[in-house]
Amino acid sequence: MLEATNELGNAVLSTGGTLTDPNAAAALAVGLAALGAGYAERGIGSAAVGAMAEDEDLFVNGLILTVLPETIVILALVVVFIV
Amino acid sequence: MSAVGSSNPEYVVARVRARRGSLYGDEEYRKLTRMSPAEIARFMEESSYGTEINALGSRHGGVDLIEYALNRNLAKQFEGILDWSEGTLYDLIARYLRKFDAWNVKTIIRGVYTDTDQSAVEVDLIRAGEFDDRRIRRLLEADSIDAVIEVLEDTIYGDPLREAYAEYEETSVLVPLENAVDRAFYERLLSGLGRDEPTRQYEAFLKAEVDFRNAINALRLARSGADIDPAAYFIEGGDLFTRGSLARLARNMDELVEYIADSQYADELGPALRELEEADSLIAFEHATDAALLAYGDRLGTIHPVSVTPVISYILAKEREVENIRAIARGKEAGLPVDQIESELVIT
Numbered sequence: 001m002l003e004a005t006n007e008l009g010n011a012v013l014s015t016g017g018t019l020t021d022p023n024a025a026a027a028l029a030v031g032l033a034a035l036g037a038g039y040a041e042r043g044i045g046s047a048a049v050g051a052m053a054e055d056e057d058l059f060v061n062g063l064i065l066t067v068l069p070e071t072i073v074i075l076a077l078v079v080v081f082i083v
Numbered sequence: 084m085s086a087v088g089s090s091n092p093e094y095v096v097a098r099v100r101a102r103r104g105s106l107y108g109d110e111e112y113r114k115l116t117r118m119s120p121a122e123i124a125r126f127m128e129e130s131s132y133g134t135e136i137n138a139l140g141s142r143h144g145g146v147d148l149i150e151y152a153l154n155r156n157l158a159k160q161f162e163g164i165l166d167w168s169e170g171t172l173y174d175l176i177a178r179y180l181r182k183f184d185a186w187n188v189k190t191i192i193r194g195v196y197t198d199t200d201q202s203a204v205e206v207d208l209i210r211a212g213e214f215d216d217r218r219i220r221r222l223l224e225a226d227s228i229d230a231v232i233e234v235l236e237d238t239i240y241g242d243p244l245r246e247a248y249a250e251y252e253e254t255s256v257l258v259p260l261e262n263a264v265d266r267a268f269y270e271r272l273l274s275g276l277g278r279d280e281p282t283r284q285y286e287a288f289l290k291a292e293v294d295f296r297n298a299i300n301a302l303r304l305a306r307s308g309a310d311i312d313p314a315a316y317f318i319e320g321g322d323l324f325t326r327g328s329l330a331r332l333a334r335n336m337d338e339l340v341e342y343i344a345d346s347q348y349a350d351e352l353g354p355a356l357r358e359l360e361e362a363d364s365l366i367a368f369e370h371a372t373d374a375a376l377l378a379y380g381d382r383l384g385t386i387h388p389v390s391v392t393p394v395i396s397y398i399l400a401k402e403r404e405v406e407n408i409r410a411i412a413r414g415k416e417a418g419l420p421v422d423q424i425e426s427e428l429v430i431t
Contacts, residue, residue, distance in 0.1 A: 042090050043090045043093045043389070044093075045090075046090040046091070046093045046094040046097075047090075047093040047094060047096065047097035047389075048097070049094060049097075050093065050094040050095065050096070050097030050098040050101075050167075051097040051098070051100075051101050053098055054097075054098050054101035054102060055101055058101075
């Protein structure tokens with residue numbers, strides 16, 4: 001996954017703009033935030049599935065906790081509107 | 084947390100924690116101690132033991148039903164944990180659960196030795212270890228100790244048993260064979276553990292268990308005054324004793340008690356040791372070691388929430404629950420008074 005991030009950075013750099021270009025930097029910020037959210041959800045998701053396997057009533061709680069890191073991406077999207 | 088690869092530990096720990104929540108607490112134990120064996124079976128049927136009680140209810144009754152249901156439920160739960168876990172986690176859990184393999188091997192050898200009926204041996208097995216059903220079936224069908232060892236040839240018990248067999252043939256007592264099985268288990272338990280922090284704590288826990296086992300063995304030998312070499316019962320791997328110090332201490336009860344009282348386990352075992360000096364009762368000491376291990380396991384499970392330690396903590400608590408229920412049922416059957424049964428329970 002880290003290699004992918006590198007390539008992303010290279011792609012941004014090679015298409016003319018630099019990371020000092022506000023739009024490119026904002027795009028990278030959102031991308032990285034999404035990456036972080038995905039990484040966090042991976043652990044929470046498998047724990048949630050484990051808990052649900054024991055007790056089906058935990059479905060709602062598990063779902064909410066699993067998508068909670070998505071808030072990071074939403075907050076990161078704010079950056080796009082600011083620049 | 085698992086940094087790379089699958090997020091298997093998270094899954095296993097979540098399931099185990101959910102199961103831990105459904106273990107019996109103080110309230111349930113208080114109820115159970117006031118019930119007859121039949122009522123205990125009924126009570127278990129309505130909890131997580133329902134499937135087992137229903138499956139065995141037509142064939143067994145009374146305390147036997149409770150006992151077999153407990154064994155079967157224990158086996159099912161631990162098999163489940165092994166099924167879910169992968170990689171390093173599997174290895175760490177299987178290490179500990181292999182003690183049921185050791186138990187099964189010893190039970191089968193004893194069964195062959197005393198010429199017990201196959202089905203009578205079968206109900207005493209706890210199928211929680213690594214041996215699959217096929218191997219257990221072949222073990223049960225073995226009609227001599229030699230045949231049992233042959234079935235175990237490709238396991239860790241094969242070679243040590245083969246060596247001990249010669250001694251068994253000379254003396255025809257089971258002690259060398261049983262010692263060989265135990266030692267094979269404990270050697271595997273502590274060898275080649277990883278170096279990360281949760282694993283180190285797991286290792287410290289395992290060492291405490293080995294220490295306590297050695298201490299109990301030494302106390303038993305010292306009290307019985309029998310002319311047995313204590314070094315023959317020594318289990319490697321603990322911190323507290325060496326082969327030499329155990330052999331020396333087992334000769335003198337007072338010295339041994341003092342030695343344990345000065346060790347790192349003084350806080351947990353102190354009260355039990357004083358009781359041992361006064362009342363000369365080993366039972367209190369054994370209960371104190373069990374309670375100390377259980378408390379240790381509880382603490383362990385909270386330091387690294389996503390690692391092997393909460394799983395081990397659950398395994399210990401579950402084992403304890405099964406032993407407690409068994410003690411209650413057996414005590415009730417023998418007509419013991421409530422407060423005496425309660426003194427037999429280990430609850431933290």
